[in-house]
Amino acid sequence: MRMHLRDYTRAIDVPHYTCAISPGKHCPLFGVGIVFQGMAGVTLIYIGPQDCVYYAQTDTLLRQLAYVRSDGPQVRTLAVQLSDSDLIFGIRPQLEKLLEKEAQREDTNAVFLVTSCSVEVLSEDLQGTVDAVAARTGKKIALIPIENFKTFSYFEGTEKALAALTTELKPMPRQEKSFAVLGARKHGADESEPVRWLMEKGYTLQSILPYETNSEKVNHLPEVAFTLVLEGCGLEVAKQLERDYGIPYVRFDRRLDLQHVVQAWRELSVLVGEDREEWIEEQLCEVRQMEEVVSAKVSGTTFFYNQTTIYPFEACLFLSRLGMEPLCIFQGSVRDKEADARLALAERANPVLWQNANQSALRAMLEEQLPDYFVGATGGIIREYPVLAFSFPTGRVGAGFEYYKTCLRRILAAKKMEGKR
Amino acid sequence: MKVYDALPPASIRAGFYRAAGPWKDVAVVEFGPEGTMHYVQSNVRGETGHFFATGLKEKQIIFGDTTNLEQAILEVDRRLKPGLMIVMSSPVSEIIGADIRAVCYKMQPKVQAVLAVWDQLPVEADEFLGKRKAYEMAASYLKKIASDLPECQPKGVLVLGLSEVDYNGVSDLNEIRRMMQDYLGMPLLNDELGRYDLRDVKRARWILTVEPEAEPLAAAAQELWGIPWYQGVPYGLSNSKALMAAAEQATGLQSNAQWEQDLKEAAYVIRQFHTGMENRRPRRVFLDVRPSRMAAVEYFLTKELELEVTRPDGTVSAVSTDGAVTRDLVIAPDDILLASGLLCSLHRQNDSICLEDPVVRQKTFSRHLPLMGLWGAENFLTLFYPFLL
Numbered sequence: 001m002r003m004h005l006r007d008y009t010r011a012i013d014v015p016h017y018t019c020a021i022s023p024g025k026h027c028p029l030f031g032v033g034i035v036f037q038g039m040a041g042v043t044l045i046y047i048g049p050q051d052c053v054y055y056a057q058t059d060t061l062l063r064q065l066a067y068v069r070s071d072g073p074q075v076r077t078l079a080v081q082l083s084d085s086d087l088i089f090g091i092r093p094q095l096e097k098l099l100e101k102e103a104q105r106e107d108t109n110a111v112f113l114v115t116s117c118s119v120e121v122l123s124e125d126l127q128g129t130v131d132a133v134a135a136r137t138g139k140k141i142a143l144i145p146i147e148n149f150k151t152f153s154y155f156e157g158t159e160k161a162l163a164a165l166t167t168e169l170k171p172m173p174r175q176e177k178s179f180a181v182l183g184a185r186k187h188g189a190d191e192s193e194p195v196r197w198l199m200e201k202g203y204t205l206q207s208i209l210p211y212e213t214n215s216e217k218v219n220h221l222p223e224v225a226f227t228l229v230l231e232g233c234g235l236e237v238a239k240q241l242e243r244d245y246g247i248p249y250v251r252f253d254r255r256l257d258l259q260h261v262v263q264a265w266r267e268l269s270v271l272v273g274e275d276r277e278e279w280i281e282e283q284l285c286e287v288r289q290m291e292e293v294v295s296a297k298v299s300g301t302t303f304f305y306n307q308t309t310i311y312p313f314e315a316c317l318f319l320s321r322l323g324m325e326p327l328c329i330f331q332g333s334v335r336d337k338e339a340d341a342r343l344a345l346a347e348r349a350n351p352v353l354w355q356n357a358n359q360s361a362l363r364a365m366l367e368e369q370l371p372d373y374f375v376g377a378t379g380g381i382i383r384e385y386p387v388l389a390f391s392f393p394t395g396r397v398g399a400g401f402e403y404y405k406t407c408l409r410r411i412l413a414a415k416k417m418e419g420k421r
Numbered sequence: 422m423k424v425y426d427a428l429p430p431a432s433i434r435a436g437f438y439r440a441a442g443p444w445k446d447v448a449v450v451e452f453g454p455e456g457t458m459h460y461v462q463s464n465v466r467g468e469t470g471h472f473f474a475t476g477l478k479e480k481q482i483i484f485g486d487t488t489n490l491e492q493a494i495l496e497v498d499r500r501l502k503p504g505l506m507i508v509m510s511s512p513v514s515e516i517i518g519a520d521i522r523a524v525c526y527k528m529q530p531k532v533q534a535v536l537a538v539w540d541q542l543p544v545e546a547d548e549f550l551g552k553r554k555a556y557e558m559a560a561s562y563l564k565k566i567a568s569d570l571p572e573c574q575p576k577g578v579l580v581l582g583l584s585e586v587d588y589n590g591v592s593d594l595n596e597i598r599r600m601m602q603d604y605l606g607m608p609l610l611n612d613e614l615g616r617y618d619l620r621d622v623k624r625a626r627w628i629l630t631v632e633p634e635a636e637p638l639a640a641a642a643q644e645l646w647g648i649p650w651y652q653g654v655p656y657g658l659s660n661s662k663a664l665m666a667a668a669e670q671a672t673g674l675q676s677n678a679q680w681e682q683d684l685k686e687a688a689y690v691i692r693q694f695h696t697g698m699e700n701r702r703p704r705r706v707f708l709d710v711r712p713s714r715m716a717a718v719e720y721f722l723t724k725e726l727e728l729e730v731t732r733p734d735g736t737v738s739a740v741s742t743d744g745a746v747t748r749d750l751v752i753a754p755d756d757i758l759l760a761s762g763l764l765c766s767l768h769r770q771n772d773s774i775c776l777e778d779p780v781v782r783q784k785t786f787s788r789h790l791p792l793m794g795l796w797g798a799e800n801f802l803t804l805f806y807p808f809l810l
Binding site for chain 2: 012016018019020021022023024025026027028029030047048049050051052053054055057058059061062065076077078079080081082083084086087091094095098117118121122148149150154359360
């Protein structure tokens, strides 16, 4: 059953091309693991059947070994593997004992209990257990419920973990010239356009959540003057920090919507107290010139979209405004936070939507209707088709006009695939 | 519940997938969420395009809807045309009690593949049971289709349990390939990555099972077609000699003079190692590899290299209710670790040689540096020299 853009209801309702999914999306447990790397003083407990806790724990340990830049103390992770009797008779007494023991460890400041599908299906009152132990021990103990079968992608695990991590922080006096970056999962945030400018202005980058932070920095988040949201998974935390501590935030996550890029820069200028209108106009002028060049090349062409970690409808609207027509959108792992881009795109085109681009889905769609351009990773079968291919940068975190212009350049630099078929 | 502060044991499903990785004419469909399958495919090295999940969603859990599973079976049959399609439960579908067996009974007439079901899995079981189960299912499949397979002449050696799925598996397999080819003139039936069709088991003249869990499949081949088989892990000279002797006995072939010459050369290299070790400070090796390989590696290290070897002890976690074992390892600062990549990385202060499952930071071995077989024994010494001499 096909869904076209104008029939869209929710991201999770967009169908898979196949019922046999291979490889599928990451589990949200993976999304949780991303957040806690480098968190000394924290105990992370994965609870579930043997499969889930083995994979989650392996991934967390490997992440500590491979990606964390510091050789210092790390998050303490426990894998709690459930038995038959646990699933039948419940786990509350043993779990309370475990949580208490962990909370009482001298070097433990907080304990996070992460559940999995099977535990959630059983509906045991784990929130009650967590609250009871937190009240007894006086330590921060939080539940991060994870249900793969209900989630759209692993980013929901990341968002839930970030929310759990940043609740119940103690209010602190404001450090006027400090800020934090929220939502950045990869390197490069410290070199992104808005961060570079702030640092030139003498601002201090307090932390990059979740990519480069630690328990101490998280505890001091209420000190920052404002936050910058560079990717969508940081938006809810930004809102939470504003609600709880009055910390304003600026959204640079809508990277392919020029109006929002301008708006973000204007909001940041106000927070810093420096008029940047002239510079913004210069940037806009340059961008428009580039857009004209790109548009002259791509206008009237068609494309398939398959970038997994960029807002899909916003990106397709960006391309549509350059004169390109989307034929097929594979959603990937990120969903647009607002409906405006989708609704605007739906007025211009009505592409078919699929959940994600596994090999068979991609091949079937390419066989059905060959687009002029393919937007996304160019490995695998895409090389077999005579299309022009490019991808927007996702390896480094980028933002602002700089990112927008880089994307325009990427379109111009599209490569022709070999097209053996 | 069992509590692990390091790595918990891999699950029975993980073992199953590792065993089924090299099978070219098999597909596996798991009635479960897609995240678990993503983890599986990250965990099993090499080709995993024949493993599928149905992407179990809330609707299926609430209403017990199996339409997606039925559709997935049809799609995989049409697209991959596997000889055998194994349909498995997931931890969630086990809890809701989905009747996968009934689904397969209904779907069998509609597909070309032989459908086999694996459900009601134990909640806790180790990966080795999963591997064994996979080979048992493969054996059942061969028995089912045996009468349909065409007659053929036995052609070469089939190696079970050594492939791209394993770290260094391709290197080790290629060394066995070299030994069989160079010394006995027998080719290997496995492709360059260790993969093979289950249907081709019948073409084997001799079967080597590097994993003991593969025994049911080898035994089925013997029962069906009289194919002799041998279980062994050829680490070191003695185990390599045993392998060659078994191959000679099973096939009636006689190894050539090159074998004797290479054997003498390897023995000489080991004697040189002993000479080099004289008057040197002895160092202990902390050995922690999978159980099926432990004895073979330990024999090589202790009896042939005359190194002192210690193994890990398990201790019961204080918070466990039913005797969970956690890795509370007593590793001396001077111990040389010969273990999984994770353990080596967790003890970075120790000298170490990763023998299984490397982590990202570790240099991966090339496809041409075997640790099994005759050349593997010599490579072991090359790796040890910097630590000992």
